[in-house]
Amino acid sequence: MSGNARFLWRRLSQFLPVILLATIVVFGLVQLIPGDPAVTLAGEFATKERIEEVRRLYGLDRPLMVQYGAWLWDALRGDLSQSLLSSKPVADLIIDRFPATLIVVVGAVLLSLAVGIPLGMAAATRARSRFDAAVMAFSSFGVALPSFWLAMVLVYWVALSWQLLPATGSVPFSSAPGDAIAHAILPAIALAAAGIAEVSRQVRSALIEVLASDYIRTLRAKGLRRWRILWQHGLKNIGVTLLTVVGLLINRLLGATVVIEAVFAIPGIGSLLVHAAINKDFAVVQGVVLVMVLIVICLNLIVDFLYAAIDPRVARG
Amino acid sequence: MNERVIAMPRPPEGERTRLASAQDLQVHFPRRSGPPLRAVDGVSFDVVAGETFGIIGESGSGKSTLARALVCLQPITGGALTLSGRSPASLSAASLRLLRRDFQIIFQDPRAALNPRMTVRALVAEPLEIQSIGTRDGRRAAVLDLLDRVGLGPEFADRYPHQLSGGQRQRVNIARALAVRPKLLVCDEVVAALDVSIQADMLNLFKDLQDELGLTYVFITHDLAVVAHVSDRIAVMYLGVFMELGSKAQITERPLHPYTRALLDAAPQAVPSYRRVHREPLQGEIPSPLAPPSGCRFRTRCPLAVEVCAASVPAWREVQPGHFVACHRAGEAMVSTDGTDLRSQGVRSAAR
Amino acid sequence: MSMSEQGASGPGATVETLLSVRGLSVFFKTRAGETQVASDVSFDLRRGERVGLVGESGCGKTVTGLSILGLLPRGAARAAGEVRFGGHDLLAAPERHLNRVRGRAISMIFQEPMSALDPVFTIGRQLSETIRSHFDVSTREAQERGIAALDAVGIPLPRQRYFEYPHQLSGGMRQRAMIAIATVCHPDVLIADEATTALDVTIQAQIIDLLIRLSDENGMAILFISHDLGVIAEACHRLVTMYAGQVVEDAPLDDALVRPRHPYTAGLLASMPTRQKGARRLTSIPGRVPSPADMPDGCRFAMRCTHAQPDCRRAAVALVTTGPAALARCRRAHELTLAGVAA
Numbered sequence A: 001m002s003g004n005a006r007f008l009w010r011r012l013s014q015f016l017p018v019i020l021l022a023t024i025v026v027f028g029l030v031q032l033i034p035g036d037p038a039v040t041l042a043g044e045f046a047t048k049e050r051i052e053e054v055r056r057l058y059g060l061d062r063p064l065m066v067q068y069g070a071w072l073w074d075a076l077r078g079d080l081s082q083s084l085l086s087s088k089p090v091a092d093l094i095i096d097r098f099p100a101t102l103i104v105v106v107g108a109v110l111l112s113l114a115v116g117i118p119l120g121m122a123a124a125t126r127a128r129s130r131f132d133a134a135v136m137a138f139s140s141f142g143v144a145l146p147s148f149w150l151a152m153v154l155v156y157w158v159a160l161s162w163q164l165l166p167a168t169g170s171v172p173f174s175s176a177p178g179d180a181i182a183h184a185i186l187p188a189i190a191l192a193a194a195g196i197a198e199v200s201r202q203v204r205s206a207l208i209e210v211l212a213s214d215y216i217r218t219l220r221a222k223g224l225r226r227w228r229i230l231w232q233h234g235l236k237n238i239g240v241t242l243l244t245v246v247g248l249l250i251n252r253l254l255g256a257t258v259v260i261e262a263v264f265a266i267p268g269i270g271s272l273l274v275h276a277a278i279n280k281d282f283a284v285v286q287g288v289v290l291v292m293v294l295i296v297i298c299l300n301l302i303v304d305f306l307y308a309a310i311d312p313r314v315a316r317g
Numbered sequence B: 001m002n003e004r005v006i007a008m009p010r011p012p013e014g015e016r017t018r019l020a021s022a023q024d025l026q027v028h029f030p031r032r033s034g035p036p037l038r039a040v041d042g043v044s045f046d047v048v049a050g051e052t053f054g055i056i057g058e059s060g061s062g063k064s065t066l067a068r069a070l071v072c073l074q075p076i077t078g079g080a081l082t083l084s085g086r087s088p089a090s091l092s093a094a095s096l097r098l099l100r101r102d103f104q105i106i107f108q109d110p111r112a113a114l115n116p117r118m119t120v121r122a123l124v125a126e127p128l129e130i131q132s133i134g135t136r137d138g139r140r141a142a143v144l145d146l147l148d149r150v151g152l153g154p155e156f157a158d159r160y161p162h163q164l165s166g167g168q169r170q171r172v173n174i175a176r177a178l179a180v181r182p183k184l185l186v187c188d189e190v191v192a193a194l195d196v197s198i199q200a201d202m203l204n205l206f207k208d209l210q211d212e213l214g215l216t217y218v219f220i221t222h223d224l225a226v227v228a229h230v231s232d233r234i235a236v237m238y239l240g241v242f243m244e245l246g247s248k249a250q251i252t253e254r255p256l257h258p259y260t261r262a263l264l265d266a267a268p269q270a271v272p273s274y275r276r277v278h279r280e281p282l283q284g285e286i287p288s289p290l291a292p293p294s295g296c297r298f299r300t301r302c303p304l305a306v307e308v309c310a311a312s313v314p315a316w317r318e319v320q321p322g323h324f325v326a327c328h329r330a331g332e333a334m335v336s337t338d339g340t341d342l343r344s345q346g347v348r349s350a351a352r
Numbered sequence C: 001m002s003m004s005e006q007g008a009s010g011p012g013a014t015v016e017t018l019l020s021v022r023g024l025s026v027f028f029k030t031r032a033g034e035t036q037v038a039s040d041v042s043f044d045l046r047r048g049e050r051v052g053l054v055g056e057s058g059c060g061k062t063v064t065g066l067s068i069l070g071l072l073p074r075g076a077a078r079a080a081g082e083v084r085f086g087g088h089d090l091l092a093a094p095e096r097h098l099n100r101v102r103g104r105a106i107s108m109i110f111q112e113p114m115s116a117l118d119p120v121f122t123i124g125r126q127l128s129e130t131i132r133s134h135f136d137v138s139t140r141e142a143q144e145r146g147i148a149a150l151d152a153v154g155i156p157l158p159r160q161r162y163f164e165y166p167h168q169l170s171g172g173m174r175q176r177a178m179i180a181i182a183t184v185c186h187p188d189v190l191i192a193d194e195a196t197t198a199l200d201v202t203i204q205a206q207i208i209d210l211l212i213r214l215s216d217e218n219g220m221a222i223l224f225i226s227h228d229l230g231v232i233a234e235a236c237h238r239l240v241t242m243y244a245g246q247v248v249e250d251a252p253l254d255d256a257l258v259r260p261r262h263p264y265t266a267g268l269l270a271s272m273p274t275r276q277k278g279a280r281r282l283t284s285i286p287g288r289v290p291s292p293a294d295m296p297d298g299c300r301f302a303m304r305c306t307h308a309q310p311d312c313r314r315a316a317v318a319l320v321t322t323g324p325a326a327l328a329r330c331r332r333a334h335e336l337t338l339a340g341v342a343a
């Protein structure tokens, strides 16, 4: 399908400028720090020599454009500079910490979909019934619920009182998969509450519209069973909405994971960011933010690609 | 653009004034890549004061684009348009505005054209206010007079569009168009969405208004029965060009172009003896205007097509006074290759 | 090909009655309570017969068609009466039975072929799922039958079109695909609701001919719903006229056209512009259809009828026999001589 290929290529070429812009913004973060970045970076009681050393280490003595160019070039090669605190390469820190975050976020997304979609569907097929009202009420509540509060409640009851699941920490998936999942369940639930609410809400409203359309009437007129109409035609037709929701959801979960990792003491990328920010380890902040932004941009690109796969009309031309 | 002879259709009666005149008129829409889309690709005709000029054609043939060009809502990309003897392109903004008053258009969807938050009174007064015609009191009276003319009593003045039926909304649209006392009214599919009885009311109304106000119409529709009912002259359009143009009798009783015959044939007939006898409707569908066929644009569907049709564009020629046609085989006995007589218009024997 | 073998009045009285609608009433729930949009609608459909259902918009044609297949909006609408088909009353039948009838024995096609086809599934998929929900056949077998169905409705390159999406087809091709989906299981009855209304005249003529051919070849009965009498006149054997939710006339097509027995049918005919009428003033029907919420007690057409008499408004009017297999809901049906079209 050349139409599809052309569509994807066009999308891809539009994303490059976006990525470039993102790197400029992330780079600009450090420039926005008031005063001399070297002084700030070197810490409160740094000596003059230390400040100069920091200045050289970070190349802050060069013109901005040159600094940006060098930083971008290094980043392209996977070198995100070094941590001010630990002197370890920032890239290594991120790679170390990433799996713990990933397992929680992926778990939360899967949970949101697995519960949210059937809930939204059930509500849509019984639109304006009491069941529908209950789902909607739950969903308003779930969206408004702060995830850290839910996290603390879960830790208190499920982990500490009933001792069903581990309360804090994380285990690498590669060493003990079962344990790793057990550790990820509570944080994933805490994150997923808002996700379930959002997914069920969006699925419901999109599906109500789809179910009222002419082609659903045609499907009924052909003698198709209800579940087929709902799970095949209904689901695929709300696919675009669903993708958008999932895309936004992941973006938001990546943000929320910062708080959740703190509550559950998970050594993930979020806690890395918090720790670095508190200690003014700006190389790490810059690196983590860059990686998160890139993930979000790539995610949007993937979502766009999937749009074209789900809805043949998107790839038109 | 090609060897086509540009013959100008003469008005039926020499003395009557030409209100609008198009000469090799073209409207092309540029595209991001590739050649432009030629929605209207060289049409020539006159509209004479007091007549109803019908334009018929399938969807996508360029009728609406031509309609918008006629009232200066769509810039033309080639040829010449003359309105009341003047060329809109050469006029100053102020004189163009005055000229445009005389040339109004009504569209198909009566709902879309009316602001839902305005009352009928405000809707009809709006064009008067925009053109600052008359005094305030004068306008008030004028609105009620206009509503009366289109058959709406004063009780409708304070209603909103959603409180009106489709036919009533279309009447409000007509009242708005009439407010500025136009000379020519372009009606683009104005009865398409209406039930037959309301459609009959509207067609009668158009006739009455013409008699009372001496209006001139350009009446666009894809419904042959409607166009044959209202028109004095009819143009048949296909893929941006005219295929045939003539008086109503010439077009509906003595059509010369195979496409015109096909349209006449396809129109459903309630009268038992007029129904299609051999069921051989036109095959295929209108090709994309992005890649119109070479030579005669109708050749891909024409039962009479021969080699020359692909090679050269048929000239637009006047075969009888006022009867124009673009076809290499115009008027030839309509016998298809397998010997079936294709002359199927007019009265036919009942086969049932 | 002409339709004369069967005669304009369609299959003779000996041909079996396939579908029998008896006393069908449809109610919609509104804020003001229930409104009745179809009242006591009755008509029969015999094998191979094409019946036209005509009337102004809102007079209940679509809801009548939908209720035959139990497709009225769930919860919002209620149907009473009987729809007898294959020894069952479809109105009383459970969903399971209806799903065996729908698409298999009785099919339905709609006005807008674009919105009536699922945009995100291929034409082929929408064909094969229909086949496979009624027959236990392999995917391959379903595909072959689907392609054959596309071929039968005159779609060029069916093997290629099978794998395309609705938006890749032109309007006329989409309606053909829609017909292929509806007829792939060779149903006994096809309900066509304004199936040619959105199409150009030349395409409309093609689709009408296609439907006539399918019906003649397979003995498929068609309920042809349209507001266009010309279209119905081209396609049908019998004409059922509806007004304000009631059947007001039911007669062999040419009888109804040439010598209508109900003033409303005559009014519709008089309103139609035709080439034969020339530029004469058209006779429209004054006034508007009464709203379902306040139906008059007597003849529902009385306030628009030029032949109305005081008696007409007094009590509801029943259908009277006006000829062999002809009915009209008018008190004066026997005394009036109404103008139709020329014979």
Ligand SMILES: Nc1ncnc2c1ncn2[C@@H]1O[C@H](COP(=O)(O)OP(=O)(O)OP(=O)(O)O)[C@@H](O)[C@H]1O
Pocket (backbone or CB within 6 Å): B029, B037, B038, B039, B057, B058, B059, B060, B061, B062, B063, B064, B065, B066, B222, B289
């Ligand atoms: N603004 C525009 N930009 C690009 N193409 C256009 C534009 N307006 C119309 N066209 C194209 O020009 C051609 C003629 O369109 P037009 O609307 O004039 O057809 P029409 O004869 O009025 O059809 P219908 O009977 O469906 O109203 C079509 O192929 C249409 O897609």
Ligand SMILES: Nc1ncnc2c1ncn2[C@@H]1O[C@H](COP(=O)(O)OP(=O)(O)O)[C@@H](O)[C@H]1O
Pocket (backbone or CB within 6 Å): C028, C037, C055, C056, C057, C058, C059, C060, C061, C062, C063, C064, C073, C076, C292
């Ligand atoms: N979903 C609905 N809710 C309420 N009223 C409806 C609904 N669908 C149709 N109706 C009403 O039922 C009547 C008949 O409608 P319909 O059968 O669609 O008319 P037709 O097909 O003859 O134009 C109309 O008065 C219409 O307003």
Ligand code: SF4
Pocket (backbone or CB within 6 Å): B257, B258, B259, B296, B297, B298, B299, B300, B302, B303, B304, B305, B306, B309, B314, B326, B327, B328, B329, B330
């Ligand atoms: S020029 Fe040829 S193809 Fe065109 S209409 Fe005439 S006979 Fe047909």
Ligand code: SF4
Pocket (backbone or CB within 6 Å): C262, C263, C264, C299, C300, C301, C302, C303, C305, C306, C307, C308, C309, C312, C317, C329, C330, C331, C332, C333
């Ligand atoms: S019963 Fe009376 S009002 Fe009704 S249609 Fe007949 S004549 Fe007219």
Ligand SMILES: [Mg+2]
Pocket (backbone or CB within 6 Å): B063, B064, B065, B188, B189
């Ligand atoms: Mg148009």
Ligand SMILES: [Mg+2]
Pocket (backbone or CB within 6 Å): C061, C062, C194
């Ligand atoms: Mg309808």
